[in-house]
Amino acid sequence: MSHLLDSLSTELRRGTLTLAVLSQLQTQQYGYSLVQSLEKSGIVIEQSTLYPLLRRLEKQELVKSMWDTTESRPRKYYLLTDYGTEVYEQLKEEWIKNSKELYKLLEGDQRDGFN
Amino acid sequence: MDLIDVYIYEVTRRLPIKNREDIGLELKSTIEDMLPDGYTEEDVKVALGELGNPAILASGYNERPMHLIGPKYFDIYVSLLKMIVPIAAVISFIVVLTKYIVEFDKGDTVLNVGIVVLGEGIWSVIHVFMQVFFWLTLTFVILERTDQSKDKLPRTMSFNKWTPEDLENIPYVPKERMITKGYVFASLLWTSIWGTVYFNADHLVGVYKNSGGGLEFIMPAFNQHVMDSFGPVIIVVLGLEIVFALILFINNEWTKKLAILNTVRETVGLIVLAFLIVNPNFFHPEFLSYMSGNLEMPEGQIRNYVIGATLVLYAVSSIMNCISGFRKANR
Incomplete structure (x- = not known):
């Protein structure tokens, strides 16, 4: 039961990860700082999922990256491109619309439960 | 050796060379x-544990699929396998069988040859299965990796996306009218057996005697010269049976037309058999005298009994086969 619940909720979360990552890249971030800022907002993401996802977003030209070698350790920073910002805004609207609809559905379900 | 470097090596060795350095x-x-400042080996292990299995991380970076054949092609792959394997297996078994019957040596016993045929037949079926399985799988594995199209929708047998129009091409056959693959293969098997036996009857069909070490062939029952003189006609009959089996295989449903064709085939078979068996030299004289000695009956009477019984039995089974064809077609 709990195993099934786990896999179902992982499935629910999976689709939202891209949106969550895009939202954090409006300011530039490096890999580990992104993990930390996501975790602070309560979003758990496997690091083995995140880093490949960043590269995929870069390949899709939603995100650009640059190496910063000025500090003691070189770090790779990621930032939304203009195209990425555009896509992010649309995706955000889509998500808000979807969750409102789903919320209505779930609220209705609860009302029926009380009757 | 630094654990971090080993971990990075474990990831990057699974990646395309051009991406290795950057990743x-x-x-x-x-x-x-x-890692915190002044970290220990324990800290490193915790950090690497969070990153997880290098193979999984690498597969995330890789665009190549982590499966041989994915959902897009799996159904069509299994369908083709199910279609090709039985056909290939039956053909290879028939080839082995034919080879042994043709090469049948007079000194050998039927039982021994039967065991060898069964053994080698099974072996060749396994062999063919492995060949088909390997090459078909390889083809689909390559297809899966070379397919550049983005969509992952499963494909139908026409290698296109499914549409409702596909339903029009599905031959829906009620169970009562269906021609099973087993029926087709059995009739092909039967054709190949009687065909090879016919042309090798002089050392296959006849009197066997138990001589301690197995069955020994003593004398043939029929005159091979007479049988060979019927050769061209028999080849036509064989061809007719094979063509009919193929037609059944393609149609996979009994229809009135097929039932009529079946009746024609049976009738031709019966007429040829009748002409052959009443030929005065068909039975080997040695065989007739041996039988008459054993059964204490005149040779002519034995010959008449055999001819009568064969024709009646053959006719009855033919008629039953024809009727069954029509009955299936009319359901």
């Missing part, structure tokens, strides 16, 4: 970010 550098900086 390696990225990973190194990420891992170092995760």
Whole structure:
């Protein structure tokens, strides 16, 4: 039961990860700082999922990256491109619309439960 | 050896060469970010544990699929396998069988040859299965990796996306009218057996005697010269049976037309058999005298009994076969 619940909720979360990552890249971030800022907002993401996802977003030209070698350790920073910002805004609207609809559905379900 | 370097090596060795350096550098900086100042080996292990199995991380970076055949092609792959394997297996078994019957040596016993045929037949079926399985799988594995199209929708047998129009091409056959593959293969098997036996009757069909070490062939029952003189006609009959089996295989449903064709085939078979068996020299004289000695009956009477019984039995089974064809077609 709990195993099934786990896999179902992982499935629910999976689709939202891209949106969550895009939202954090409006300011530039490096890999580990992104993990930390996501975790602070309560979003758990496997690091083995995140880093490949960043590269995929870069390949899709939603995100650009640059190496910063000025500090003691070189770090790779990621930032939304203009195209990425555009896509992010649309995706955000889509998500808000979807969750409102789903919320209505779930609220209705609860009302029926009380009757 | 530094654990971090080993971990990075374990990831990058699974990646395309052109990406290795960049991803390696990225990973190194990420891992170092995760570690506190003045870290110990324990800290490194915790950090690497969070990153998880290098193979999984690498597969995330790789665009290549982590499966041989994915959902897009799996159904069509299994369908083709189910279609090709039985046909290939039956053909290879028939080839083995034919080879042994043709090469049948007078000194050998039927039982021994039967065991060898069964053994080698099974072996060749396994062999063919492995060949088909390997090459078909390889083809689909390559297809899966070379397919550049983005969509992952499963394909139908026409290699296109499914549409409702596909339903029009599905031959829906009620169970009562269906021609099973087993029926077709059985009739092909039967054709190949009687065909090879016919042309080798002089050392296959006749009197066998138990001589301690197995069955020994003593004398043939029929005159091979007479049988061979019927050769061209028999080849026509064989061809007719094979063509009919193929027609059944393609149609996979009994229809009135097929039932009529079946009746024609049976009738031709019966007429040829009748002409052959009443030929005065068909039975080997040696065989007739041997039988008459054993059964204490005149040779002519034995010959008449055999002819009568064969024709009646053959006719009855033919008629039953024809009727069954029509009955299936009319359901």
